[in-house]
Amino acid sequence: MTLPRSLLRTTFAAALLACSAHAAQADQLDDIRKSGKLRVAVAIGIPLFSFTDAAMEPTGSDVETARELARGLGVKLEVVPVTTAARISTLQARRADMTISVMSITEERAKVVDFSVPYAAITIITAAPRDVKIAGYADLAGKRIGLTRATTNDTLTTKEAKGAEIMRYEDDATLITSAVTGQVNIFSATPSTMDEINRRAPGKNFEIKFSQLDSPLGIALNKGEPRLKEWVDRWVSANLESGKLNQIYRKYHGRDMPNVVVKTAQN
Template identity: 75%
Template sequence: MKSTRTFARTALAALMLAGITQAALADQFDDIKKAGTIRVAIAIGTPLFSYTDANMQPTGSDVDAAAELAKDLGVKLEIVPITTAARIPTLQARRADVVISALSITEERAKVVDFSVPYSAITILVSAPKDMKIANYADLNGKRVGLTRATTNDTITTREAKGAEIMRYEDDATLITSVVTGQVDIFSSTPSNMGEINKRAPGKNFEMKFSQLDSGLGVTMNKGEPKLKEWIDGWVTTNIKNGKLNAIYKKYHGRDLPTTVFKPA
């Protein structure tokens, strides 16, 4: 009798453990499909990638990519507006299912999140007024350089321009305002942000001094979501091959995805 009770308790414990393990292995992909909505975190304030239009509606290449992904997944899109620095924390806190927000694929970030294969790309450059002589990182010594916090350009500039005074801003919109109002004259950012600055302050004549990186951007997910990652990787690959993601990029950025990241089909 005692052995029977022991066996029953062991069997029950095994079933409970199996249930817990199964729940732990449940993939977010199924949860998204069941909810009928995918929550996509996007930092609204990155010109050309994600910003508000004249009607105060979110637009840009990342917004269009997110809408296309939700449509192909067969669910509604819910945009979770965030700051640039909050992209990974928002994901880790499970306040969003994925991030599509100009997030460069780096080894350091890949330690804490998973990336899809690249769906888009971003060029990072150092820009300053035309009459300022800057050709490399050494020329930034003793100078004030503006950039957006928690970005790839933050990491690169901090590492390479050790003699510079780095001014960090919470999002691209604040960085742009700081440059336009003269708080900083040198910045590390993107061609689209440089274009926006020149549009707002044409007399300053900002130009690219040197390129820092052409970086692939990934749809970002929490680790341990193999089914979701497999679907998104397949979706990206298909839409790179059929040209849809290139068309979205070209619509806003005025050029094809860079061949340094994407080889022509």
């Protein structure tokens, strides 16, 4: 029997509505659980936060945080190695479910991704050899300073260090190599990056000249995933309260979590 054309149109429209309703109900939290896998974008090569161990396996405080979060979801962790500059684009391209990779929570980034409540913090410093006199941004005018591209370091130094020649590197590993080999002798990074440079080139005697920022870090998520964000926020808050995230931070960084993390998460 041939159905009337009007009935076919009505049936087709109803099917479209049903598909749309199903798509609206499905979300990334469900998809992750169904897949049995959590894909986390991590920029490997950031001392203490994310690096490779002697067996060439990813480790560090961010990697262990990702591993614990995957365990909380009841799924396996898949680390998606990225460059620092690709942390957001990889997420937006859906090649990762979230990014846990030393991402400071900024207004500019929050326009394109959602952030969890802070799970850790990073201290940003300007360092140079002991005999170089630098007390603040004004002293960087006319000097060359190295940093990692697309980081809070980059944004902050570009804004404040007027007249400085800024050398941008794709990742911390390249920045470290540049400082060790003498391509730059002033850099904006973290205390852990400075420690790694001093370990590789002890004769250079790098030291902290001034602190730029103590910045809370967030887990980056795609926008439009409220259930996933709510779950991650609850997980972070619970693991801050239990001390688990502080335990991870202390294990790799040798100090307790900065108070700014706990205070911000409680607000």
